[in-house]
Amino acid sequence: MSKPVTIALDAMGGDIGAGVVIPAAREYLRRDHETALILVGDDNILKKKLGPHPFGERLRIRHASQTVAMDELPSKALRNKKDSSMRVAIDLVKSGEANACVSAGNTGALMATSRFVLKTLPNIDRPAIITALPSVTGQTFMLDLGANVDCSAEHLVQFAVMGSETVAAVTDIANPKIGLLNIGQEEIKGNEQVKEAHELLLQSSLNYVGYVEGDDIYQGGTDVIVSDGFVGNIALKSSEGVAKMIRHFMTLEFKKNPLTKLAGLIAMPVLRAFRKRIDHRRYNGASLLGLRGIVIKSHGSADKLAFMNAISIARKEVSCDVPHRISEQVKTHLEKREIA
Amino acid sequence: MSKPVTIALDAMGGDIGAGVVIPAAREYLRRDHETALILVGDDNILKKKLGPHPFGERLRIRHASQTVAMDELPSKALRNKKDSSMRVAIDLVKSGEANACVSAGNTGALMATSRFVLKTLPNIDRPAIITALPSVTGQTFMLDLGANVDCSAEHLVQFAVMGSETVAAVTDIANPKIGLLNIGQEEIKGNEQVKEAHELLLQSSLNYVGYVEGDDIYQGGTDVIVSDGFVGNIALKSSEGVAKMIRHFMTLEFKKNPLTKLAGLIAMPVLRAFRKRIDHRRYNGASLLGLRGIVIKSHGSADKLAFMNAISIARKEVSCDVPHRISEQVKTHLEKREIA
Numbered sequence: 116m117s118k119p120v121t122i123a124l125d126a127m128g129g130d131i132g133a134g135v136v137i138p139a140a141r142e143y144l145r146r147d148h149e150t151a152l153i154l155v156g157d158d159n160i161l162k163k164k165l166g167p168h169p170f171g172e173r174l175r176i177r178h179a180s181q182t183v184a185m186d187e188l189p190s191k192a193l194r195n196k197k198d199s200s201m202r203v204a205i206d207l208v209k210s211g212e213a214n215a216c217v218s219a220g221n222t223g224a225l226m227a228t229s230r231f232v233l234k235t236l237p238n239i240d241r242p243a244i245i246t247a248l249p250s251v252t253g254q255t256f257m258l259d260l261g262a263n264v265d266c267s268a269e270h271l272v273q274f275a276v277m278g279s280e281t282v283a284a285v286t287d288i289a290n291p292k293i294g295l296l297n298i299g300q301e302e303i304k305g306n307e308q309v310k311e312a313h314e315l316l317l318q319s320s321l322n323y324v325g326y327v328e329g330d331d332i333y334q335g336g337t338d339v340i341v342s343d344g345f346v347g348n349i350a351l352k353s354s355e356g357v358a359k360m361i362r363h364f365m366t367l368e369f370k371k372n373p374l375t376k377l378a379g380l381i382a383m384p385v386l387r388a389f390r391k392r393i394d395h396r397r398y399n400g401a402s403l404l405g406l407r408g409i410v411i412k413s414h415g416s417a418d419k420l421a422f423m424n425a426i427s428i429a430r431k432e433v434s435c436d437v438p439h440r441i442s443e444q445v446k447t448h449l450e451k452r453e454i455a
Numbered sequence: 456m457s458k459p460v461t462i463a464l465d466a467m468g469g470d471i472g473a474g475v476v477i478p479a480a481r482e483y484l485r486r487d488h489e490t491a492l493i494l495v496g497d498d499n500i501l502k503k504k505l506g507p508h509p510f511g512e513r514l515r516i517r518h519a520s521q522t523v524a525m526d527e528l529p530s531k532a533l534r535n536k537k538d539s540s541m542r543v544a545i546d547l548v549k550s551g552e553a554n555a556c557v558s559a560g561n562t563g564a565l566m567a568t569s570r571f572v573l574k575t576l577p578n579i580d581r582p583a584i585i586t587a588l589p590s591v592t593g594q595t596f597m598l599d600l601g602a603n604v605d606c607s608a609e610h611l612v613q614f615a616v617m618g619s620e621t622v623a624a625v626t627d628i629a630n631p632k633i634g635l636l637n638i639g640q641e642e643i644k645g646n647e648q649v650k651e652a653h654e655l656l657l658q659s660s661l662n663y664v665g666y667v668e669g670d671d672i673y674q675g676g677t678d679v680i681v682s683d684g685f686v687g688n689i690a691l692k693s694s695e696g697v698a699k700m701i702r703h704f705m706t707l708e709f710k711k712n713p714l715t716k717l718a719g720l721i722a723m724p725v726l727r728a729f730r731k732r733i734d735h736r737r738y739n740g741a742s743l744l745g746l747r748g749i750v751i752k753s754h755g756s757a758d759k760l761a762f763m764n765a766i767s768i769a770r771k772e773v774s775c776d777v778p779h780r781i782s783e784q785v786k787t788h789l790e791k792r793e794i795a
Contacts, residue, residue: 251700261638264646298601298688306604306685329692333700342689345646348638349686350693352669357694360591360673361701361733368729375725382722385715389708393701 119151119173120433122215122426123207126156127182127200129219129415129422133164136219139422144170150430153177153213156200179203183220185415189227201225205232208408215409215429217400219417225410226262226403233408236438238445241266242405243274243344244412245281248354249393252335256282256291259341260401261348268311271295271341272319273445275312277404278339279321280444284435285428291338294327296346308343320451358393400425407438459491459513460773462555462766463547466496467522467540469559469755469762473504476559479762484510490770493517493553496540519543523560525755529567541565545572548748555749555769557740559757565750566602566743573748576778578785581606582745583614583684584752585621588694589733592675596622596631599681600741601688608651611635611681612659613785615652617744618679619661620784624775625768631678634667636686648683660791698733740765747778 126136133156140152151173154161158178168174181199183192196202201220207213209232218225226242235242245258258278263270275293282291295313297305305313305326316323327337329350342350365386369379379386391397395414399421403410409432413425466476473496480492491513494501498518508514521539523532536542541560547553549572558565566582575582583599598618603610615633622631635653637645645653645666656663667677669690682690705726709719719726731737735754739761743750749772753765 249700251703264638296689298604298685298692329689329694330696330699332693333696345638346686346689349636349669349682349690352638353672353690353694354669354697356670356673357697358701359670360589361698363591364732365729368725368732369722371725371728378722378725382709382718382725385708385711385718385722388711389705392704392708 119149120430121151121153121213122217122429122433123153123155123177123204123213124426125200125204125216125218125220126154126161127179128221129413129417130185131416132156133161135417135419135422137161137164139419139426140174141168141170142419143423143426144173147430151175152426153204153207155179155204155207156182177203177207183224185221187221187224189221189223192221192224193227193231202228202232205229205408205410208410209233214433215411217411217413217422217425217429219413219415219422219425222261222412225412229403229406229408229410233406233410235405236407236442236445238449239273239277239405239441241270241273242403243277244401245278245404246401247398248332248351249398250333250335254398255332255335255337255340257332257340257342257347257351258404259344259347260351261344262403263344265345266308266343268308268315271308271312271343272315273405275316275319275321275323275339275341276445276448277441278341280441281402281404281432281437282338284437284440285431286338288338290322292324292336293321293339293341294324294331294337296340296342296350297326297328299328312341319448355395358395396421397424400428402428402432402437404437404441409433409437459489460770461491461493461553462557462769462773463493463495463517463544463553464766465540465544465556465558465560466494466501467519468561469753469757470525471756472496473501475757475759475762477501477504479759479766480514481508481510482759483763483766484513487770491515492766493544493547495519495544495547496522517543517547523564525561527561527564529561529563532561532564533567533571542568542572545569545748545750548750549573554773555751557751557753557762557765557769559753559755559762559765562601562752565752569743569746569748569750573746573750575745576747576782576785578789579613579617579745579781581610581613582743583617584741585618585744586741587738588672588691589738590673590675594738595672595675595677595680597672597680597682597687597691598744599684599687600691601684602743603684605685606648606683608648608655611648611652611683612655613745615656615659615661615663615679615681616785616788617781618681620781621742621744621772621777622678624777624780625771626678628678630662632664632676633661633679633681634664634671634677636680636682636690637666637668639668652681659788695735698735736761737764740768742768742772742777744777744781749773749777
């Protein structure tokens with residue numbers, strides 16, 4: 116039997132920490148028999164919360180004495196928390212003991228620590244954050260979601276290469292369609308970096324389909340949408356905000372009076388099927404791309420199902436060796452540009 | 456009797472043109488007896504479509520021989536369409552014959568033409584586009600929505616002043632809470648312009664509440680959200696995209712089979728009440744702020760109800776004299792800064 120894939124879990128990260136990570140780990144191992152998980156965090160707490168389990172060596176605990184707070188400054192976490200559950204989980208990836216790690220902790224600290232410990236891949240200047248989002252026709256991947264606020268055209272092109280290769284690796288789309296996020300007005304179309312990136316992408320070997328607008332994210336037709344981290348983060352958060360408001364108003368209307376409550380009861384199976392389609396938990400797990408290792412960020416408020424999904428993403432990226440693929444693709448891309 | 460407020464309507468603008476503008480004008484005049492409307496466009500077409508009406512001098516036609524296409528380059532429209540329905544409607548504001556104008560035409564051309572004909576207010580470098588969006592607690596105004604792609608900190612502060620004064624004028628909020636759109640990660644928080652604008656706004660006399668994130672747009676708590684036009688446009692379009700996808704999936708689930716159709720029928724009054732809450736038609740009408748005149752942009756695909764709403768916004772801005780208020784507020788704001 117070959118060595119199982121091992122994934123390190125930051126068991127103290129996120130709003131709930133071990134209370135979510137342990138149940139998610141147990142349930143995940145019940146479904147996937149070829150993976151081992153390492154729970155990283157306070158030995159005492161984790162042993163007590165974990166209790167007896169049937170997974171043997173597939174579920175181990177690794178002690179880490181510190182925890183990074185959700186609002187801790189990344190630079191402080193990096194300097195002062197060398198034995199944090201987050202840091203130790205990333206160290207396990209660096210040493211090769213784990214093939215990937217998952218954390219629901221502070222995004223800034225996770226990015227800064229991953230970058231410091233693992234380093235970026237050759238020819239990648241900056242890591243970027245990518246995630247899948249639901250769309251009318253399936254799903255759309257989007258990056259960067261907040262790692263980089265000021266991006267040059269060249270950075271945007273690197274994001275496109277990373278996004279293309281990741282999506283080709285983890286989905287069955289061989290040559291993903293890449294779009295560049297822009298606004299639709301003629302002449303004043305795009306800022307300088309976007310215009311320049313557009314020209315570079317047109318010359319690249321990527322399957323670049325051109326500019327897309329904010330609403331295209333959810334309409335399908337593009338597999339990967341590229342933007343700088345400021346714009347990407349705002350697009351993502353605005354979308355979450357609208358979805359939350361819609362849920363709020365729908366609940367409000369169905370709870371208005373006994374008659375509407377009855378209507379809600381009758382419509383329940385339909386509403387449930389509908390909610391399942393856009394269930395954000397099914398999309399939980401954002402990848403930090405461009406590093407010499409696989410790091411997955413789970414949402415801070417992820418529940419068991421959502422955290423399991425983040426573990427699945429890590430597992431998939433390990434089996435496809437996403438960092439290696441990105442590294443090869445970037446090399447090819449650069450070589451082509453030098454010849455051209 | 457005092458002279459009625461007069462609003463010029465670009466009757467040829469938008470995806471449908473006169474087919475929407477004329478019914479909206481008729482219905483609007485039926486409800487508001489103190490306003491007069493001028494339909495601007497092709498005399499022959501408009502006369503035929505309008506037919507007899509009971510509004511006398513309150514509904515007139517002004518001939519314009521040209522039409523600006525929805526995809527026409529703003530610079531070309533400005534140069535070649537000096538007798539377009541859009542241009543003549545704006546000219547009527549300039550000459551004082553109309554107090555405001557409304558167009559569902561090409562946004563870029565409307566902005567370029569308005570700016571050329573009406574000019575910006577003293578101490579305003581760039582006009583900005585503002586609109587109201589629904590929120591859990593009521594509504595949030597947001598600017599800029601796409602007029603300016605690269606903004607300095609000083610531009611963002613001007614937008615804040617314009618937004619504050621407009622909302623104070625058209626709502627009953629005396630001192631609107633202003634937020635600056637940003638991303639939430641510590642240290643890498645914001646790009647340079649946003650950080651600098653934050654410092655300037657903290658020193659200003661505005662009711663500035665600090666940074667807000669994308670999801671805050673729809674959660675309420677802030678009355679005006681300021682961003683550059685690139686980010687604002689992406690936030691708006693992404694939100695529209697999500698809402699559209701949610702509608703799509705909901706319809707799909709309710710139409711799945713006879714049983715779900717029945718459930719949909721029973722839940723119909725609730726779903727209708729819910730839809731009304733987030734009906735984008737009730738929010739149609741974006742103001743071009745910072746000009747020496749009132750120009751309202753209606754959505755290109757607006758229907759009768761939506762277009763009527765855009766006329767109402769024009770009407771309200773006329774009675775509050777928004778341009779004058781902005782001009783006074785900017786002066787006060789600059790004087791305070793000079794003293795400080």
